[in-house]
Amino acid sequence: MTALDRAFAKARAENRRALLPFLMSGYPCRERFRADLAEAARFADVLEVGVPFSDPLADGPVIQAAAAAALREGTTLARTLEDIATLPAGAPPLVLMLSFNQVLARGLGAFAAAAAAARVAALIVPDVPLEESAPLEDALATRGLALVRMLAPTTPEARMGRICAGARGFLYAISVAGVTGTRDSLPPGVEDYIRLARRHASVPLCLGFGISRPEQVRTLAPLADGFVVGSALIRLQQEGKPLSPLLGALRDATAIQGDRS
Amino acid sequence: MNAVETTGRFGAFGGRYVPETLMANLLELQAAYADARQDTAFQAELRQTLAEFVGRPTPLYFAARLSEAWGGRVYLKREDLAHTGAHKINNSVGQALLARRIGKRRVVAETGAGQHGVATAAACARMGLECVVYMGGLDCERQRPNVERMKLLGATVVPCEAGTRNLKVAINEAIRDWIANPAGTHYLIGSVVGPHPYPLMVREFQRVIGDEAREQFAARHQGLQPDAVVACVGGGSNAMGMFAGFVDQPRVELHGVEAGGNGQGPTSATLNHGRPGVLHGAYSYLLQDAEGQIAPTGSVAAGLDYPGVGPEHSYLNDSNRARYHVVQDGEALSAMAELSRTEGILPALESSHALAFTKKLLRERPGLTVLVNLSGRGDKDLPGLLAKGLLKTE
Numbered sequence: 292m293t294a295l296d297r298a299f300a301k302a303r304a305e306n307r308r309a310l311l312p313f314l315m316s317g318y319p320c321r322e323r324f325r326a327d328l329a330e331a332a333r334f335a336d337v338l339e340v341g342v343p344f345s346d347p348l349a350d351g352p353v354i355q356a357a358a359a360a361a362l363r364e365g366t367t368l369a370r371t372l373e374d375i376a377t378l379p380a381g382a383p384p385l386v387l388m389l390s391f392n393q394v395l396a397r398g399l400g401a402f403a404a405a406a407a408a409a410r411v412a413a414l415i416v417p418d419v420p421l422e423e424s425a426p427l428e429d430a431l432a433t434r435g436l437a438l439v440r441m442l443a444p445t446t447p448e449a450r451m452g453r454i455c456a457g458a459r460g461f462l463y464a465i466s467v468a469g470v471t472g473t474r475d476s477l478p479p480g481v482e483d484y485i486r487l488a489r490r491h492a493s494v495p496l497c498l499g500f501g502i503s504r505p506e507q508v509r510t511l512a513p514l515a516d517g518f519v520v521g522s523a524l525i526r527l528q529q530e531g532k533p534l535s536p537l538l539g540a541l542r543d544a545t546a547i548q549g550d551r552s
Numbered sequence: 553m554n555a556v557e558t559t560g561r562f563g564a565f566g567g568r569y570v571p572e573t574l575m576a577n578l579l580e581l582q583a584a585y586a587d588a589r590q591d592t593a594f595q596a597e598l599r600q601t602l603a604e605f606v607g608r609p610t611p612l613y614f615a616a617r618l619s620e621a622w623g624g625r626v627y628l629k630r631e632d633l634a635h636t637g638a639h640k641i642n643n644s645v646g647q648a649l650l651a652r653r654i655g656k657r658r659v660v661a662e663t664g665a666g667q668h669g670v671a672t673a674a675a676c677a678r679m680g681l682e683c684v685v686y687m688g689g690l691d692c693e694r695q696r697p698n699v700e701r702m703k704l705l706g707a708t709v710v711p712c713e714a715g716t717r718n719l720k721v722a723i724n725e726a727i728r729d730w731i732a733n734p735a736g737t738h739y740l741i742g743s744v745v746g747p748h749p750y751p752l753m754v755r756e757f758q759r760v761i762g763d764e765a766r767e768q769f770a771a772r773h774q775g776l777q778p779d780a781v782v783a784c785v786g787g788g789s790n791a792m793g794m795f796a797g798f799v800d801q802p803r804v805e806l807h808g809v810e811a812g813g814n815g816q817g818p819t820s821a822t823l824n825h826g827r828p829g830v831l832h833g834a835y836s837y838l839l840q841d842a843e844g845q846i847a848p849t850g851s852v853a854a855g856l857d858y859p860g861v862g863p864e865h866s867y868l869n870d871s872n873r874a875r876y877h878v879v880q881d882g883e884a885l886s887a888m889a890e891l892s893r894t895e896g897i898l899p900a901l902e903s904s905h906a907l908a909f910t911k912k913l914l915r916e917r918p919g920l921t922v923l924v925n926l927s928g929r930g931d932k933d934l935p936g937l938l939a940k941g942l943l944k945t946e
């Protein structure tokens with residue numbers, strides 16, 4: 292069993308869906324990122340950390356701005372790996388999110404080795420779709436890391452099947468056709484889409500993009516195994532506010548009442 | 553289908569590195585394009601549009617006075633005479649026809665110099681499609697006439713004020729728009745960059761340049777070919793279109809010309825100063841730092857001011873079939889003035905880079921016969937250059 296498997300199993304045993312808070316490395320500054328990461332670790336089942344990139348295609352204005360600020364602060368991959376290595380031994384498993392060029396710049400093998408040494412459990416690389424994933428997946432697998440595969444509302448069912456077959460760690464279902472960012476409501480049809488994806492998934496299915504409020508998590512908790520919340524936390528950081536009230540409310544909202552489809 | 557058509561790889565370069573949200577669109581586009589390529593009705597409509605709307609074939613012009621001044625034989629492929637003033641229209645009409653064929657009613661595009669934006673706005677107007685063009689804030693300033701032209705042609709122009717405020721940022725925003733509107737929207741990319749099938753498809757829509765030039769040249773010279781072919785390289789579409797006509801003729805040298813900037817600041821000379829990486833969906837040479845962050849670029853020519861390059865150019869570079877050179881702002885500006893005075897042709901700043909290299913080539917190897925792709929006209933550049941005092945009219 293990997294650390295990710297254990298994290299999802301633990302949430303299930305506690306009758307909860309998993310909470311996956313996302314923070315941007317080095318944002319708003321290195322010290323505050325480290326403090327917020329430690330804070331998020333208290334509520335998280337899995338931690339997600341973005342390594343800032345100059346030109347992130349799948350990100351909306353909030354995360355773009357955070358990435359730009361983090362780069363101005365001098366955030367690098369090396370610094371990110373140092374910072375996450377300071378998490379205590381019992382901390383939730385951590386997933387790094389970044390663009391493929393940042394991995395290529397190190398070299399696939401060297402990157403996998405460095406990430407493994409920092410106890411990174413998996414990578415999310417949004418610009419690597421199934422067709423291009425083999426070299427990266429192989430390099431990561433050598434070091435025991437997973438590449439998290441993604442599904443989108445535009446993914447046809449046959450393709451969903453191919454993506455889910457061989458998925459490791461967990462699957463990341465993008466809730467809306469669009470970039471990251473908070474949204475007041477998720478599109479109609481999101482429930483059918485998750486149900487369909489769930490039929491093909493043999494690893495936990497987590498929903499991300501646009502999820503910002505506990506009510507959304509409560510409504511969707513019967514359907515998905517986990518929820519990624521990013522822009523909403525970064526907005527709090529932007530405003531200089533503490534993260535724990537939202538994290539606590541989100542964590543409460545992950546409880547499964549009755550229906551365990 | 554050959555390997556490039558299925559995998560989108562030119563050797564190691566190319567591929568499709570895009571978020572999953574866009575994969576369905578790319579696969580749909582790939583299939584629709586493969587289908588249209590075989591469809592004689594589509595090809596006939598494209599040919600007719602190129603003839604009647606774009607004004608093809610464009611002339612092959614022997615620049616007699618320039619040849620004398622530079623010590624060789626210089627031929628210009630007059631893409632500046634194509635409708636809307638640059639080669640960009642060849643690709644815009646092709647993709648707009650394709651968008652209409654697959655039922656997309658809305659088109660998004662990026663533009664640097666504004667030529668691709670104007671061409672796409674014109675093609676969309678002609679075909680009754682909604683058109684949204686993303687353009688860096690810096691480029692809106694330095695290519696002001698084209699912003700007004702796009703609006704007049706019915707397009708919505710969205711200035712992009714993030715980061716470097718240039719072509720790269722405009723492409724970021726166009727791709728994000730497509731991610732948010734995958735269903736009814738076609739992304740009409742303006743160069744041989746981006747994920748498969750774009751580099752292949754845009755080359756094929758632009759190869760009319762090389763095919764025409766090769767025939768025109770041969771018709772005048774008893775079947776002979778030029779010694780060298782020269783084109784500027786931003787993303788690389790005018791160059792790939794021209795090279796496509798000559799790449800299978802090993803005796804014809806292929807020269808691409810990248811922008812060197814002002815000599816002090818950053819350049820846009822991707823193949824000369826970059827190393828391979830992934831940007832905007834393709835694995836290709838890239839100007840980047842050790843961390844894989846995209847580096848700032850610079851060029852007086854907005855259309856060349858881009859940190860990436862089409863994957864097929866990376867392939868031609870590494871296989872030594874084509875060679876890529878660097879020309880600085882000042883050299884391009886001089887060439888712009890020189891062509892204007894000697895031939896009565898005002899070239900675009902982008903194309904002026906190809907001319908400036910040709911001058912250097914002929915200085916080193918006098919007497920060569922060189923075919924230059926004059927990719928566009930320079931009217932769009934004048935207000936910006938005059939305002940900055942970069943060009944003097946007397």
Ligand SMILES: Cc1ncc(COP(=O)(O)O)c(C=O)c1O
Pocket residue numbers: 638639664665666667668742743744784785786787788789790791854855856900902903927928929
């Ligand atoms: C006249 C002209 N030439 C060349 C370019 C560069 O693009 P590409 O390298 O794709 O031909 C542009 C781009 O805007 C242009 O307007």
